[in-house]
Amino acid sequence: MNKEDMAARMMDRMKKRGAEKSQVWISSTETRQLSMENGNINQLYSVEGGDVNVRAITGQKLGVASINKWDESSVFSVCDRALEAADASLADAAYDIAPCSENKSFKRGASSPDMDKMYFRFQEILSEASRKYPDLKIEKGKIAYNINNLLHANSNGVRLDSEVSNYLAQFTFLARKNQKVSSFNYSYAMLDNLDAPLLQNDAISLKMEQAVKQLEARRLGDKFTGDVIITPFCLMSFIDFLTSIFLSDQFIIAKRGFLADKLDNSIAGSSFSLRAMPVDPIMADPKFFTADGFKSENSVLIDKGVLKSFNLSLYGANKTGFDRFAGGGGNYMVDAGEIALADQIKNVKKGILLTRYSGSRPNDQGDFSGVAKNSYYIENGEIKYPVMETMVSGNLADLLLNIQSVSKKRINFGFGVLPWIHAKGVTVSGK
């Protein structure tokens, strides 16, 4: 039974058993992954997986169920479980499915992996990294080819399907020299192909280069309020806080957080613009349609510091009356600025270059505190030394408003494109 037929039969079953609306999401994935540990490529494994995810709406009540089997008995049982869940849940008029629009198929990437190239690039980066950074120890690494087939169908007639393949390169490493050890760090990127050596990719190599400098980390021995330059690697965490917490369905529906009443207001420095770009060719991991069953659109969240949209699903939009976010969430891009990183650093009197934030998620007011990992102390426009046992605290709302500049240079991770951000007003404290 192909996916289309399976989905049709499932929706038919749910309709006959009382579902007024239904949605079926069928995915199948295949992965071939080369892995290494402690310097040796030691594993090649293949995985076939995927799942069937069902939503049924009956009497404005929603039930959801999923399973990772494709036989008829299993997929029918998951339909029945979704209906059972709907029957037991509470009614909410905001539950809905996408209306019918032009159905479409999408395809991106090669249909099969180039295994010889995967092995070659793996050996190449291990040997090149060892030559270039003799004190670097790559603890674990993997290069995986993934191909994902998705079908989204619903009882309004929506039929959207995609086949997307890409490569994921991921490495965990530290630097070690005699008895000195740096912090663990990791780098990863999603790629359309393996045409270029991996060490030429900034998303992978920059952190490896920094790791060896981290061997001379020092305690700060001080506490001050100063500036922060957030690297692209760290910016990902803060954007995740913004989009998956403060701009999310859960928070906007409940009017929680510092952004719930800020639509069309200035919430960040005017140099900061944030977009979701799910169908931009620059993304090696595009998302052609949303979980709700709409075709994805490249969309703006923050435009020159002004909040233009919440990150709402169809349910969130129906619940609040605000627009659904057509970007669907993910594949974030921050517009490039006009200043070089070196000049951003020169503009810091006292502060920290924050490479990784390891800490609590912000509270509703946006307060956060955590450890500044793999980071550097900056004084009078110069990077002085890498720091250890140093904490950074602040408030996300203030941090956004105090953005001073955005770098020209950005890093493309394959699922996001991000620059360096200079902001004021964080508390930095050492032991």
Added chain:
Amino acid sequence: MKDIVAKANENAFFLAGKIRKKGSLPTDPSSTNNDFSTSKKRLTRKELIEFMKELDGYLQKYRDVSGRTLRLSCLDIEKSVITSDDSVFSSMVPRTNIICSLSTEKNGEKTNLNCVLGGCGHFEDVFTEPSDCFSDLDKLHADLMKKAEGVIPRAGYHQLILHSDLAGILAHEAIGHTTEADLVLAGSVAANFLNKQVASPLVTLVDFAHTALGKTCPVPVYTDDEGTCARDAVLIEKGILKGYMHNKESALIMNCPPTGNARAWGFDDEPLVRMRNTAILPGTSKLEDMIASVEDGYYLQKPANGEADSTSEFMFAVTMGYEIKKGKLGRAIKDTTISGVAFDMLKTVSMVSDDMDWNGSGYCGKGQLMTVGMGGPAVKCMANLGGR
């Protein structure tokens, strides 16, 4: 099945043509069958939702609560494994948790706090009546109200009393990860300290397989996912670093017996060295005496997420705690983060309480998700706090 075996063979031949074969992996085969399923009649989805609705109804009496979320998580981890070195095992370990999150608003500022109830077992074995949960919900509300009045702690290095929940996450994050043998081989600082003093003599830390102090642990593992018999791994004994946690490969490289720490989340995950039930053992002090001994510090009660490092620097978030002034609990504090270098921080442990609690709702995210147990007594130590 034939297709999968053919693909596995194809992969093996591909690599065999490119890499040299290593020595044979050590074996410690085990055949066990452990099923923690309930013997009671299973509740329907509707009955489970009715239970949760009753808890939600109970919470509505709190007029000063501006938001509430109740979540029921029922997880069954069922495995059947056969290996070529004659291990045949099956296990069914369910876990049931109710997570309650409350928020309140005071002077325009929202405060949030949650609690997690439940542990190992199916719903029918873990929860009986909704009213059994009411006292925990009352305590959550009381703590939330105190936190709403709370202050931001002073950032810096402080004397701390860690509640047993935090001792558990400390054991997991600060020490546990650095003594996983794959990280030791990668260069974790624990490689330098075997058989050396890394903590106060009051500290003994063990990764238990399935039974601790006569009771079944929250995440019992009898045979690991490589088919190795799961044995307790004594990591620190009276302050001395005694050993690491191994899978077959690390045991081969380090010439040690495997400890049965290889665990995989799903069928499509490779087994990695993971913790099972990591705990600091109880001491002899009383919690009230420990608090009374602190002139100016903090009593930290509830942890959230945490992270470890090769340098043994650790951090974890703290969502509930109190100032201690002249040996007495003072104002509650807002959310903060605790950090330190474990092999320095553990040497500052000066008191360990004589009781012990397990947290049976935790997960570890080292590459793959994994259920873990974390436990311990209350601990007095020095560490960094985030704040203003």
